[in-house]
Amino acid sequence: MDKETYQKCLKEDIRNGKAVPRCRMCGREGSVVLEKHQIFTRAGSERKELLCKNCYAKITNNRKRAK
Numbered sequence: 001m002d003k004e005t006y007q008k009c010l011k012e013d014i015r016n017g018k019a020v021p022r023c024r025m026c027g028r029e030g031s032v033v034l035e036k037h038q039i040f041t042r043a044g045s046e047r048k049e050l051l052c053k054n055c056y057a058k059i060t061n062n063r064k065r066a067k
Contacts, residue, residue: 023052 009027013020020029028034037051037059051059 021050023055024049025051025055028052028054 006022006024006027009022010019013022021034022029023034033052034050035053035056036048037056038046038048
C-alpha cells in the first residue's frame with residue numbers, strides 16, 4: 001500500500017470515528033495481526049511501523065537473503 005492510499009484510509013477511519021490500526025504495507029486491519037517493525041533510516045534514527053505478520057515475515061526473509 002503506497003503512502004497516499006494509507007493516509008487516505010487512515011483519514012477515512014478517523015472521519016468515521018474508528019481509528020483502526022493498519023498494516024503499513026498491505027492495509028490489513030486489526031491489532032491482533034499487527035507487529036511493530038523497526039526501520040532504520042540513513043541518519044541512524046529508529047522509526048517503528050505497524051506491519052501485519054505476513055508483511056513482517058516478507059521483510060525479515062528478504063533481509064536474511066540479502067546478507
